[in-house]
Amino acid sequence: MHPALSVIFFTVTAGSGYGLLILLALARPLGLLPKISPDQIVFTGIFGLVLVTAGLLSSTLHLANPKNAWRSFTRFRTSWLSREAVFAVAFYPLSLAWLITEWATGNTFMSGLLGVLSAVLAVVVFVCTAMIYASLKTIRQWHSRLVPVLFVLLALVVGALLLMAMAAINDLPLGRLGMVTLVLVILAAVFKAMYFVNIGKPAGPTINSALNFTQASVRLLDVGHSGGTFHTREFGHQVARARLYWARILFFVLLCALPLLVLLLVFTSSSTTLFWVVLAAVSAYAGVFVERWLFFAEARHVVNLYHGAQQT
């Protein structure tokens, strides 16, 4: 699949924003940052909403006819993209109500409740985003239960490291946040490794079932067009194996190895580690960017079978 930069930026940036907002809302109830002040919640929350908004705006850039984008709220019952759009818009009044309540009343039951509701809705939005891809039977690398799990996990990893950076800036004591971040990073690495193993197994339709000639070998003689088509550009995008391999390694270094080293540093040293924590957050963001690029670059649409691929 052609990796469209606007879509990669959208899922990574909006995801980071949702991840940050989810953990921010749970900072008090789960004791992630027990000493966090209402002002800090409001400022961090606004930062999260800026990330979400930047991502959502970028998502409209890949539309060929954006003047009809408003119609995407109309097919909630069947389309995951429509569900994502509806929930993403519904998230704004709820999260703003949470941040305004937090700012006006501080640490109250109401602000806590609105925060938890916002966190739940953020998970729902991002699962809908992931399901746009995971619901497609035409791309076996996407049609997996691991896809929504990974989308949410990776968003939480970046969100957790951003929240740690906020804590370091404000010199807040880390409650359970360090431990939660550690668990999230390890889970993300394990699930992504499982994903890589799963997509490595041959599965799905072949050129034989595509054309329903199942008794003999089938080979493309001529594809019927001399230049490129919408399909060769959108689905025929191929990346050299070596680059995919190095991208996988880069992902594990940026998202897992470096943040784990920084977490080790945070757990062992008492001195200020602001620089390192910010570096880990930036590194994890870049790691998810590489992961999302890989998500597209490794996806093989079944239409490639008609263009001569023996399997996907």
Next chain:
Amino acid sequence: MKLGLVIDLDTCVGCHACAVACKQWNASGTTGPLSDTDPYGAEPSGVWFNRIRNYEVDTHPDSKTVNVPMSCMHCEEAACVTVCPTGASWKREDGIVLVDQSKCMGCNLCAWACPYGARELDEESGVMKKCTLCVDRIDDQSLPESQRQPACVLTCPTSARLFGDFDDPDSEVSRAVAERGGVAQMPELGYAPVNRYLPPRDKPQVEVSDDTRAEAQSTGGAAGLIGKWMKRQRDAFDRLGSRDGGDA
């Protein structure tokens, strides 16, 4: 009603006349334009509702060339309609899957959901386009009844394309599928495509000498085969003029 096409892979000669007729009718009809980019240049590209590809089934010397025209299958479980967030993609009562261009936002999701490559984004108008089974012909009461058929079906010089109602067991398409064992493409994805392909008929086996068979097995690859073929042509050329076809 379940309208669709039957395509006879036995008689299709791969001439692309159906694709050209389709482009001509639909570019000037209600779905137009079907934009082309760089049409006379080095990298011509454009929107087509119907594309024909050629495949070799089995291996030399038992191989057969099969020409496979493909357009929208008008699936009963049309995933392109389900995923569409704007309601631009829809399915008519008679089964035809259509795009309402005034509602499409060009997100490409329906093209991602389609396994058959039936949908192509028109980059000039920014909306998705696809085969309509020529609704603007089959619905047009002012046309004589024999003309109320898709352009591809009317134009096919070998009558390899049939159009009709698969729900009617006595229709031409239903009878052809029953008689010839028509099959669907990639049925395992579960979209229940309506169009059917009639497999090539069994032909009498062509005598192939043991030498040819051994040669084919020893060379394996296509490049090797071409090399052997060229050598045979050279040898035959060298023998030209000698009456017995022996040494010149």
